[in-house]
Amino acid sequence: MIFFEVKNITKKFGGLAAVSNLSFKVEEGEIFGIIGPNGSGKTTVFNLISRFFPLTSGEIYFKGKRIDTVPAHKICEMGIGRTFQVVKPLRRMSVIENVMAGAFLRTSSMGKARHKAEEIIEFCGLERYTHREAKGLPIPLRKRLEIARALATEPALLMLDETCAGLNPKESEQAIDLIRRIRDRGITIIIVEHIMKVMMGISDRILAINFGSEIATGKPEEIANHPEVIKAYLGDAYA
Amino acid sequence: MKTKNIIYTAIFVVITAALPLFIKAPYQLHMLILVMMWAVIGTAWNLLGGYAGQVSFGHAAFFGLGAYTAGFMIFHFGISPWWGMLLGPIVATIISIPIGLICFRLRGPYFALAMLALGEIFRLLFINMVSITNGAKGILIMPAITSKVFYYYVGLAMLLLTVLITYLIVHSKIGYYLVSIREDQDAATSLGIPTTLYKLLALLPSAFFTGLAGAFYTNYVAFIDPHIVFNLSNISVMVILVVMLGGVATTWGPTVGALIYIFLGEIFRTTLGSANVLVFGVLVCLIIMFLPNGIVGELDLIKRICTRKKESLSGGV
Numbered sequence: 155m156i157f158f159e160v161k162n163i164t165k166k167f168g169g170l171a172a173v174s175n176l177s178f179k180v181e182e183g184e185i186f187g188i189i190g191p192n193g194s195g196k197t198t199v200f201n202l203i204s205r206f207f208p209l210t211s212g213e214i215y216f217k218g219k220r221i222d223t224v225p226a227h228k229i230c231e232m233g234i235g236r237t238f239q240v241v242k243p244l245r246r247m248s249v250i251e252n253v254m255a256g257a258f259l260r261t262s263s264m265g266k267a268r269h270k271a272e273e274i275i276e277f278c279g280l281e282r283y284t285h286r287e288a289k290g291l292p293i294p295l296r297k298r299l300e301i302a303r304a305l306a307t308e309p310a311l312l313m314l315d316e317t318c319a320g321l322n323p324k325e326s327e328q329a330i331d332l333i334r335r336i337r338d339r340g341i342t343i344i345i346v347e348h349i350m351k352v353m354m355g356i357s358d359r360i361l362a363i364n365f366g367s368e369i370a371t372g373k374p375e376e377i378a379n380h381p382e383v384i385k386a387y388l389g390d391a392y393a
Numbered sequence: 394m395k396t397k398n399i400i401y402t403a404i405f406v407v408i409t410a411a412l413p414l415f416i417k418a419p420y421q422l423h424m425l426i427l428v429m430m431w432a433v434i435g436t437a438w439n440l441l442g443g444y445a446g447q448v449s450f451g452h453a454a455f456f457g458l459g460a461y462t463a464g465f466m467i468f469h470f471g472i473s474p475w476w477g478m479l480l481g482p483i484v485a486t487i488i489s490i491p492i493g494l495i496c497f498r499l500r501g502p503y504f505a506l507a508m509l510a511l512g513e514i515f516r517l518l519f520i521n522m523v524s525i526t527n528g529a530k531g532i533l534i535m536p537a538i539t540s541k542v543f544y545y546y547v548g549l550a551m552l553l554l555t556v557l558i559t560y561l562i563v564h565s566k567i568g569y570y571l572v573s574i575r576e577d578q579d580a581a582t583s584l585g586i587p588t589t590l591y592k593l594l595a596l597l598p599s600a601f602f603t604g605l606a607g608a609f610y611t612n613y614v615a616f617i618d619p620h621i622v623f624n625l626s627n628i629s630v631m632v633i634l635v636v637m638l639g640g641v642a643t644t645w646g647p648t649v650g651a652l653i654y655i656f657l658g659e660i661f662r663t664t665l666g667s668a669n670v671l672v673f674g675v676l677v678c679l680i681i682m683f684l685p686n687g688i689v690g691e692l693d694l695i696k697r698i699c700t701r702k703k704e705s706l707s708g709g710v
């Protein structure tokens with residue numbers, strides 16, 4: 155059984171095809187990166203998988219089940235968590251309340267949700283901020299909180315959208331370390347990122363897209379030397 | 394923390410339960426009864442508008458439905474309007490289901506406007522369906538009980554029930570989900586929260602208790618017409634102002650707001666006539682500017698300001 159598969163998906167906004175005829179497979183336990191220039195459709199792919207937008211055409215399968223027909227909130231219940239590129243903290247809730255809101259997906263007990271949230275907060279290194287209100291947190295911590303909240307829903311597949319954007323090199327390193335530790339928990343990861351250093355370092359396989367279509371898939375070093383990828387980023391002169 | 398809350402609540406219950414022993418004048422009791430009724434409406438609105446963040450401009454619809462259900466008891470069936478206290482909230486709750494399913498497709502200001510329109514639709518319906526509702530002539534009932542003390546205790550029981558149920562909802566998984574939806578609906582969806590279902594779970598009790606207050610109104614005031622009980626400015630909008638004054642998304646905020654609204658109204662009615670609402674409006678504006686979370690919501694800030702003043706005084710000496 156294929157763990158996660160996207161088959162010929164297309165998304166049109168009016169006349170513009172943001173994603174066209176894109177297919178890829180993700181294996182259990184890997185870190186799968188998606189790269190592409192600005193506006194190439196990376197976030198749209200996430201929004202399509204998490205059902206924030208309906209597909210124009212195509213199919214998406216997770217653990218053998220078709221998921222592009224279920225309501226948006228069911229996606230998370232089935233085991234796919236996500237974070238947002240523009241972070242969406244629950245602003246007037248404390249860090250632990252944010253994470254508890256995620257933990258309540260698998261339990262109705264306050265005690266169990268709190269316990270779970272405490273464990274996740276420690277895992278993400280946020281324990282110093284447990285009772286701080288989310289709206290007062292700086293960006294790196296908000297990004298971490300976003301991951302913690304998604305982790306609390308106990309996903310089997312986690313989609314990370316630009317987790318390192320806006321972070322300084324040291325913060326990025328911590329974020330990369332966190333992503334590796336999440337994978338070690340047995341969670342498969344799809345990651346979208348702009349910073350090539352990050353992507354080359356942690357991805358097992360990378361999909362490069364431009365104008366919503368695949369230009370290459372493969373190991374990081376194959377992608378880095380792929381003429382189409384270089385063309386998409388740097389222009390014809392360098393290819 | 395929890396035991397502290399229980400102690401405060403116990404003190405509140407004892408004091409309010411003992412009040413009629415000291416306050417005997419019908420006029421003062423009348424005002425307290427109105428405070429209780431408004432506190433119930435405010436607390437009910439707060440669950441949907443404050444915690445779930447779905448600002449409704451149409452709660453008069455539920456108030457009116459509760460009131461008219463009680464009125465119909467005597468008008469159509471010739472039985473005691475007190476049965477309306479049981480049926481009114483149920484009718485309001487049942488009718489809130491299709492309303493919710495339609496309006497919850499909309500977000501923010503669009504939801505508020507849709508609710509506003511719905512409230513007005515009910516008012517016009519009840520004015521024009523003369524054969525059923527007696528139109529603008531309204532329904533007059535002969536109250537069997539005239540003792541203010543009795544209504545005081547009914548009002549108090551209603552308030553305590555409303556606050557208790559709301560408290561239990563807010564301090565459970567549902568409460569966390571409602572606040573998540575208020576803070577960010579997309580993030581809530583990404584956490585697997587079925588947003589429409591949970592908004593409905595906030596609307597149902599909200600409509601129920603607003604309907605209860607409406608049925609109580611019919612029994613207490615003994616006269617209703619559509620312009621009174623489905624009123625946009627005096628009910629739908631007023632409840633929002635009452636809650637904002639007292640404190641949005643706080644347990645006792647609506648009660649504090651109701652207390653200030655009723656007493657302020659009485660104080661200025663004698664001197665300013667119908668302009669008394671103006672004073673209340675100005676007060677709400679000031680509260681929004683300086684205490685955006687309302688009086689109960691900014692208690693810490695108020696405390697801090699008070700203690701700072703004391704400190705600077707003692708420092709000067």
